Amino acid sequence: MRLEKCWFCSSTVYPGHGIQFVRNDAKIFRFCKSKCHKNFKMKRNPRKVKWTKAYRRLHGKDMTQDSTFEFERKRNRPERYDRNLAENTLKAIKKIDKIISDRASDHIKNRLKTGKVQRQKEARKQLELGIHLVKAPLALAQDSSLCLPKIKVNVSQAQTEENQPMED
Amino acid sequence: MIQPQTHLNVADNSGARELMCIRVIGASNRRYAHIGDVIVAVIKEAVPNTPLERSEVIKAEIVRTRKELKRDNGMIIRYDDNVAVIIDQEGNPKGTRIFGAIARELRQLNFTKIVSLAPEVL
Numbered sequence: 155m156r157l158e159k160c161w162f163c164s165s166t167v168y169p170g171h172g173i174q175f176v177r178n179d180a181k182i183f184r185f186c187k188s189k190c191h192k193n194f195k196m197k198r199n200p201r202k203v204k205w206t207k208a209y210r211r212l213h214g215k216d217m218t219q220d221s222t223f224e225f226e227r228k229r230n231r232p233e234r235y236d237r238n239l240a241e242n243t244l245k246a247i248k249k250i251d252k253i254i255s256d257r258a259s260d261h262i263k264n265r266l267k268t269g270k271v272q273r274q275k276e277a278r279k280q281l282e283l284g285i286h287l288v289k290a291p292l293a294l295a296q297d298s299s300l301c302l303p304k305i306k307v308n309v310s311q312a313q314t315e316e317n318q319p320m321e322d
Numbered sequence: 323m324i325q326p327q328t329h330l331n332v333a334d335n336s337g338a339r340e341l342m343c344i345r346v347i348g349a350s351n352r353r354y355a356h357i358g359d360v361i362v363a364v365i366k367e368a369v370p371n372t373p374l375e376r377s378e379v380i381k382a383e384i385v386r387t388r389k390e391l392k393r394d395n396g397m398i399i400r401y402d403d404n405v406a407v408i409i410d411q412e413g414n415p416k417g418t419r420i421f422g423a424i425a426r427e428l429r430q431l432n433f434t435k436i437v438s439l440a441p442e443v444l
């Protein structure tokens with residue numbers, strides 16, 4: 155029994171699932187489900203289809219190089235059954251899975267960090283500009299604690315002149 | 323799912339290029355032939371200067387079909403075309419070489435000669 159990878163989306167194909175297509179040059183294409191199979195028949199390139207692992211790896215959405223990938227390399231030599239080895243392997247698989255998923259989510263978090271920081275900055279700016287929609291200016295003047303603390307940003311003169319048309 | 327009037331390619335060097343199925347061997351009103359079944363076919367296209375000629379009626383064994391082949395372990399295999407190998411009355415292939423992949427099911431059906439000649443058994 156062997157767990158294969160779907161040719162189109164790179165997910166694991168468990169035994170009893172999916173279809174194998176054998177081309178005339180004896181190359182085997184395995185698919186995990188009919189969605190991948192139909193996309194293949196439509197001659198779609200998985201590197202251009204957004205939800206496939208090939209696209210995500212190519213466009214840097216998922217991590218591409220990691221030492222944990224060595225564990226999933228295809229090995230063609232069958233191992234003689236050894237109970238201890240099997241037990242240890244199962245334990246290791248669990249641990250390695252956790253490590254891989256942690257690293258993958260870290261990669262994605264790092265990738266999205268710059269966008270998050272940007273959005274927070276923009277939100278803060280918007281709140282500053284539109285504070286009169288949140289609280290009446292009279293109330294703000296009377297009780298200054300309701301304001302957001304102003305952030306001091308060192309900006310050169312030339313930069314402020316550039317920013318003014320954008321604020322319109 | 324090969325039925326009469328189906329055109330099949332030939333996977334050996336017997337001299338024929340294309341066959342047309344005339345009859346599915348088995349029951350009297352058997353509809354379709356799959357991988358591992360014998361059919362009676364007529365040669366539609368042949369390589370010149372070979373023992374087999376066009377419009378000769380021969381028996382052939384189906385080795386690859388576009389219709390999926392289901393295995394007991396849940397594996398489903400589909401090939402790219404419908405291909406047969408020309409055999410004689412005993413089931414021995416007429417050609418001396420086989421081209422392309424062959425399904426493993428043929429070994430159970432006693433077509434061992436074909437399986438042994440095949441470059442790849444899948």
